[in-house]
């Protein structure tokens with residue numbers, strides 16, 4: 168064992184949309200988790216690895232904990248809560264607001280029971296004045312015993328060094344779990360599904376994108392680049408029309424944006440062909456949910 172090196176698991180949890188995936192990408196320095204301004208972007212746990220002189224941190228990004236409205240939502244909450252048990256330390260991300268709602272109270276209760284060191288991370292501090300941060304710290308101090316409380320901005324790269332310092336101080340000494348060049352255990356195939364889903368979230372409104380799932384039909388590497396066929400499943404026939412758009416314009420926009428992201432990931436030219444299909448109310452069908460990869 169290398170002396171003085173630390174290694175451990177860090178769960179990133181919080182309500183939907185607080186910036187968990189943004190923070191994880193920011194720390195590892197690469198866009199692996201998808202991000203959107205819509206809540207419930209992340210649907211399952213994603214593992215990424217950060218290695219440096221101090222040791223190795225294995226980050227677990229999780230779906231936002233929320234009041235589930237369907238079986239997929241129940242799965243997402245389970246995926247987040249179960250991750251806490253695997254962690255040496257939890258980063259609880261919050262909005263920079265002193266208001267503690269039912270959602271935050273529920274998370275505090277879960278963490279209290281889990282008996283794991285927690286760092287409260289106040290994200291999006293770029294959106295408030297400096298003097299507005301102290302009341303947030305005051306309000307949260309009363310609801311859980313935190314190892315540290317750290318204000319950051321994941322988007323504008325503020326507070327990362329202080330956060331990493333605090334996280335390493337809570338990690339056990341030990342050898343790294345993964346090679347130093349490992350970034351994630353996620354397959355390229357899965358990341359491409361996510362990149363397509365990211366564009367669905369960015370280009371469609373209301374409930375339509377939340378009712379979509381993506382699967383790769385085939386992925387072939389040719390001399391000229393990758394040829395990828397992917398299916399987009401939606402919940403209703405009317406949604407299919409919305410996704411395709413007038414003369415296919417919406418689908419084309421989604422496909423072009425996802426292709427550009429896929430080319431960055433694969434570092435090669437990509438031809439992306441998208442097919443829209445209907446799978447009625449799949450978010451309440453256990454078999455479909457599992458088939459789309461949402462399983463423990």
Ligand SMILES: Nc1nc2c(ncn2[C@@H]2O[C@H](COP(=O)(O)OP(=O)(O)OP(=O)(O)O)[C@@H](O)[C@H]2O)c(=O)[nH]1
Pocket residue numbers: 181182183184185186187188189190201202203204205206207208209210229230231232290291292293294319320321322323
């Ligand atoms: N202004 C500002 N916006 C941020 C910051 N961090 C994240 N955001 C934005 O907040 C939105 C949500 O970010 P995500 O990283 O997808 O949030 P999440 O917590 O992973 O969301 P779910 O996966 O839905 O639970 C995006 O529009 C981000 O650009 C920040 O520090 N400042």
Ligand SMILES: [Mg+2]
Pocket residue numbers: 187188189200201208209229230231
């Ligand atoms: Mg997320």
